[in-house]
Amino acid sequence: MSDLLLDDLNPQQNLAVTAGDGQILVLAGPGSGKTRVLTRRLAYLIERQNVPSYDIIAVTFTNKAASEMENRVTNLVQRNLEGIWLGTFHAMCARLLRREAAALPFNSNFVIFDSDDQQTLVKRAMRDLKIDEKIHRPVSVHAAISALKNDLLSPAEAPTRSYREEVVARVYARYEDMLRLNNAVDFDDLLFWGAKLLRENPALREKYAMRFRHVLVDEFQDTNLAQYELLKHLSSYHKNIFVVGDEDQSIYRWRGADYRNVLRFEKDFPDCEKILLEQNYRSTQVILDAARCVINQNHNRTPKHLFSDRGQGNKIVKYEAVDDRAEANFVVDTIAGYLGGKKAKASDFAVMYRTNAQSRLIEEAFMHAGIPYHLVGAQRFYGRREVKDIICFLRLVENPSDEVSLQRVIAVPPRGIGEKTLANLQFAAAQAGKSSGDALLDLGRQVDRSEFWPSIGRSAGLLSDFGAMLAGWVDSKAQLSLVSLFDRVLTDVGYESYVNDNTDEGEDRWENVQELRRLATDFQDRGLTEFLQNLALVSDQDTLKDEETDSQRDASSVTLLTLHAAKGLEFRQVFIVGLDEGILPHSRSRDDPEEMAEERRLFYVGITRAKDQLYLVRAERRSTFGDVDYGEPSRFLADIDDSLILNQGKRSASRRASYEADMTWGPAYNTSSRAPRRVTFTSPQAKSSRYKAGMRVRSASWGEGIVLESKIEADGEETVDVHFESVGFKRVIASLANLEIVE
């Protein structure tokens, strides 16, 4: 009898999916079917073990992973997962905190502050405490506070061994007070209070621990201490906890993630069953071998031997460009070659880099070449000013005590309320022990009969007008649907004419507002609270980026993304650029071995995204805002066995002899077959070069330029190096580029 649930699993996967009760630790190498195991396990519990979905909690890190899991499992079991808790750590905690708000220092309709809001709040706390922002940068103070929360330390428990720590602790305390006054929590609070609630409240702990017979966790290596403790509490009664992860792919240390939680798990649950998934279904063996060369240099991990039945595959192409522009051109030209030869489609390719700043040159090169591309997770939709404005209006309606939102929108669009007036309002409100929002509402409703009217003076009328508007929204939010409320806010404040000045940017801004409105329509039946929570907890990759990338993928475009954003994805051909000391590994990790190990894992994650072909690219010289710097090749390159690499590019010190190979343009030789597999272009074999150094040429895409060099390759193709006025150096295939000789 065929078994749709188990038939197509390999022995290890099967072992994991059908494991009995208890603690199961699945260490899943990249491409080893981790998601599959997790979804099948869930389906197996429900279908085969008759566990009611109500008894299960399954946590992930991204909304994308959560909804993917939900879809897959729903498909497998052919019914809805009633009562299940399935979602991100943050969303699950938010649910817990709203339910149990009675035991917490905030109300159940708390708002979630995003990193922008957190930043503003830290700054305000520091100003209140008269701490010099030049000496203690708010970003780093905030990072320190965040780290304390991740370690479950309250302001009172924060260490004060140094002056710096003492400053952080003081700001932390003030910051917390302000959050509470705003009835707000930050990202870290969700986990912090979730863990604290269960730790300090035995009755509640028992309530949830008894309910959740099974706890399942994805990306376990990315958990921080708060998350780890939360999981321990949740599984403290039935002790059935199934975690899937890979220490080697832990790349969020800076956010408090501690891959050593994997080791901690083994120590805390000595009876746990440990299952290794080592068969890789994604990459060729060459790619896996290279990945192993890189990751084996790290310690404190469970060694894994990834293997593939996909064959050896092509060698990895290493390309050293003269500068960052040439680096980008190499990537784009190579892809153009495939696309021109119809050997691949644009969506087969991804270009990965360490920092977002690196994407610019690459984007430019793609633009010039007319190849469609899209960015993953770069500029954040919801960090856009206009989007944030609207969100803050809505948050204010939801929770008038939200001072951060109030301050942001009280003068949007400008309505004569400035710093002075705002300060008056805040002072008057504080005198009465109320929030500015409440005072504002009172002014709006009572106008000059309001208790606040006399103490504010001249500008009370302006405040009252705005207050009346706000009161109108608050009063009607129960009757109005979410979208109607949305529209009403827009009309009342005259937002369209404010942002849309009919320039391109204006249109763009208004388009973003419309996009947000579309998002709101999805939440019609769930209401404002859920909409706002979702906006705060949904990462940018998750929301409309998804729709955007989906539609753009159909249109077939190359994916540009950071190495961090690449985790969990796969592409036929992957370019990793910027393999230079200081970039990858990043200069900031130079002095810390742990950080360096993480850079290595980041590279490892990048390598293992490639299914068929990997390109490792660097530039000898690159410009960092104006200045040009000469860099050393990344130390990670040296770790990869020479036999796996094919050198291309300007200069390959160790490989001067194979000059021919250096000049090869196009896909690498296939190591497993004798005949070089190379894209052949449509042109007839050229016997002598048509273009000569010094010639002036014109190309359709790049305009005019000067030929630097031209030569005939082994395959008969003529490659021409041209310096274009518009884009600088380019190496093109004559038969493809259609260069016109200018007299």
Added chain:
DNA sequence: TCGCCAAGACTTTTT
């Protein structure tokens, strides 16, 4: 109070 302009900072990754 608001909008413009110039100087300065800043580039690691983001649930």
Added chain:
DNA sequence: GTCTTGGCGA
């Protein structure tokens, strides 16, 4: 090279 911040004038 780009975004943010702060100062200054209207």
